[in-house]
Amino acid sequence: MRLxxxxxxxxxxxxxxxxxxxxxxxxxxxxxxxxxGDLMQNTGATLVxxxxxxxxxxxxxxxxxxxTILFNLAFCKQDILRFKPDALVLIDYPGFNLRIAQWAKEQxxxxxxxxxxxxxxxxxxxxxxxxRDVDKLLVILPFEQDFFRKYxxxxxxxxxxxxxxxxxxxxxxxxxxAQSPITNLPLTNQIALLPGSRKQEVSRILPRMLEVTDDxxxxxxxxxxxxxxxxxxxxxxxxxxxxxRLVRGQTYEVLRESNAALVKSGTSTLETALLDVxxxxxxxxxxxxxxxxxxxxxxxxxxxxxxxxxxxxxxELIQDELNRENLYAALTEILNPIKSVELRAGYAELRExxxxxxxxxxxxxxxxxxxx
Numbered sequence: 001m002r003l004x005x006x007x008x009x010x011x012x013x014x015x016x017x018x019x020x021x022x023x024x025x026x027x028x029x030x031x032x033x034x035x036x037g038d039l040m041q042n043t044g045a046t047l048v049x050x051x052x053x054x055x056x057x058x059x060x061x062x063x064x065x066x067x068t069i070l071f072n073l074a075f076c077k078q079d080i081l082r083f084k085p086d087a088l089v090l091i092d093y094p095g096f097n098l099r100i101a102q103w104a105k106e107q108x109x110x111x112x113x114x115x116x117x118x119x120x121x122x123x124x125x126x127x128x129x130x131x132r133d134v135d136k137l138l139v140i141l142p143f144e145q146d147f148f149r150k151y152x153x154x155x156x157x158x159x160x161x162x163x164x165x166x167x168x169x170x171x172x173x174x175x176x177x178a179q180s181p182i183t184n185l186p187l188t189n190q191i192a193l194l195p196g197s198r199k200q201e202v203s204r205i206l207p208r209m210l211e212v213t214d215d216x217x218x219x220x221x222x223x224x225x226x227x228x229x230x231x232x233x234x235x236x237x238x239x240x241x242x243x244x245r246l247v248r249g250q251t252y253e254v255l256r257e258s259n260a261a262l263v264k265s266g267t268s269t270l271e272t273a274l275l276d277v278x279x280x281x282x283x284x285x286x287x288x289x290x291x292x293x294x295x296x297x298x299x300x301x302x303x304x305x306x307x308x309x310x311x312x313x314x315x316e317l318i319q320d321e322l323n324r325e326n327l328y329a330a331l332t333e334i335l336n337p338i339k340s341v342e343l344r345a346g347y348a349e350l351r352e353x354x355x356x357x358x359x360x361x362x363x364x365x366x367x368x369x370x371x372x
Contacts, residue, residue, distance in 0.1 A: 004085035005034040008054045008093030010197040011267040013037030022364035052228040087371035101133040112136045120147045127151035159359035192261040197226035204284040212327040224251040269303040278334035278343045281316045313346045
């Protein structure tokens with residue numbers, strides 16, 4: 001059996017790698033060709049394109065790189081035709097993957113979409129394209145089934161793969177540190193900075209995070225860096241902040257040793273919550289891209305934590321709100337033991353809403369049924 005998988009960013013590489021492990025475990029003689037990253041490649045799959053070549057975020061960035069994107073689309077189609085897969089598995093990355101889905105349907109290649117586009121946030125009009133082009137839709141957020149059902153799409157809720165990924169981490173690599181008898185939080189006096197994995201988001205968010213580090217002299221600040229970005233890239237921001245450490249490729253370890261975290265909006269907000277770390281959610285983008293997105297996006301919150309809970313459980317600092325004064329106030333609040341206990345109680349409720357483990361195994365089983 002042959003499968004072709006496409007992921008276009010770090011979170012897709014993580015979820016795709018765990019999906020691949022389950023696919024290989026459930027199907028002998030499986031051959032997989034992938035777009036993704038090091039994690040997917042390390043499972044034994046053949047890596048065609050690394051996500052660092054694909055990470056364009058925002059309307060302006062996409063417009064600037066349209067020629068590269070069009071080249072990648074054409075190359076991808078040719079590569080799929082040469083490989084002749086039994087099914088195409090698309091992992092998030094909707095701007096690219098929905099175009100590939102439409103083309104693949106025309107080629108009579110079965111299409112499975114795992115981790116669906118967030119049409120409930122914006123672009124709900126794309127639901128008709130999913131109904132037309134996708135043979136099986138697998139969703140990981142509990143409210144997505146009802147959303148897609150409104151458009152005549154019977155999505156299958158498989159659970160969130162982070163529950164398995166973080167469960168394995170907790171069992172295999174949890175850091176042993178002294179804990180507060182009041183909050184059960186680690187007594188490391190460490191604060192984690194998670195500024196994202198794309199150059200354009202790091203360049204806008206990390207400098208604002210760093211501004212507040214001098215206001216907390218009792219704490220050590222550690223950047224949980226992405227391996228897709230070089231040490232030299234991060235160092236340009238750290239010249240004025242010699243006490244701030246950089247640790248690449250160990251985000252979970254950094255979080256587990258931290259009392260609190262400043263986190264770029266995205267999957268990392270959910271990871272931070274599932275590791276029971278109080279957080280402030282941060283976002284700053286290109287001004288034009290943000291202005292356009294603000295008119296189009298239909299959700300009340302930008303963090304997955306607040307979206308799933310349907311209430312402002314964690315504070316969000318967006319665009320101009322992401323400044324030193326607001327960061328200082330928000331970080332001071334979540335370092336308070338009473339607030340920490342309140343947040344962790346909310347995180348426990350969040351975990352219950354996400355359902356049990358086994359998401360990758362259930363997704364793999366559904367994919368193999370489509371491909372067979």
